[in-house]
Amino acid sequence: MGRILVVNIIRFIVLVLLQVALFKNIGYYNVAAAFPYILIVFLLPIGIPNLFLFILAFLTGLTIDAFYDSVGLHAASCVALVLYRIFFHKVTLEVEMKESFNTPALGAMGTKWFLSYVFFGTLIHHLTLFLLETFSFSNFFYTLASIILSSIFTVCIILLMSLLVYKRKSRISNI
Template sequence: MAKVFSYNVVRFIVLVMLQVFLFKNIGYYNLATPFPYLLFLLLLPVGISNFLLYVLAFITGITVDAFYDTLGVNAAACVALAWGRIIFVRITLQTDQYENYMTPIVGTVSFRWYLLYVFILSLFHHTALFLLETFTFHQFHYTLTRILLSCIFTTIIILLFSLLFYRKKQR
């Protein structure tokens, strides 16, 4: 259990620093913005308590908000992601088959499930984030385009990270 905790602390620090110092400056004409810090929330253990998941999601979002100068938009989107993660894991995984400390990575779950997991939850996060950011339906087609392109961009980067750090012994 201490090993899982230390992995998650290092993962949090590395992903937030990558988001703040590298991925904040990467984008495609303000249409596609990657948010790979979501990987921290996605790779938390399956059996984590809901309260702790919400607290970690809020801390993650408020940390990114501090660097982005947004007033709680990322925190609200991360808490919404945590809520969506709870529902998605409850619906799709049979938790009695997996240990409580199991992290949903490519080696422990199927690639198809992992791809769907990352895409749907990043779509959920980006929808909450961009709708809260714009807070209007004036240019809804532009906001919808930003949501979809950013979701695809984030999913590709998260899959690249996952495959880059994939351990062969888990196959």
């Protein structure tokens, strides 16, 4: 349990620093921006109680809000991401897996599961973030383009990061 805590603290620090120092300045004509810090929420252990999950996501979003000078946009988006995460885990995981403290990483869960988990979660996060940011439907197609392009950009970066630390699933054979 202590190892899981240390790994998640290091992951939090590294991803927040990458978001603030590198990805805040990378964008495509103010239409597509990457927010790979949401990987913090995606990779939290499965068996965490929901209240603790909401608190961690809110604090993660508030940390990013402090650097982006946004007033709770990232915090609200991270809380929406946690709602999606709870629903997705409830629908796709078995009971034994829900009670474990495994990290839902690419190597542990499989490519198809992880890709759908990250893609739809990123879409929910970006939909909440950009709709709260504009808070109007006057530039609907511009906002929709920002949501789609930023989601694709973020998912690509998250997949690259996941492939960098990819560990194969250990299979125990009954020979």
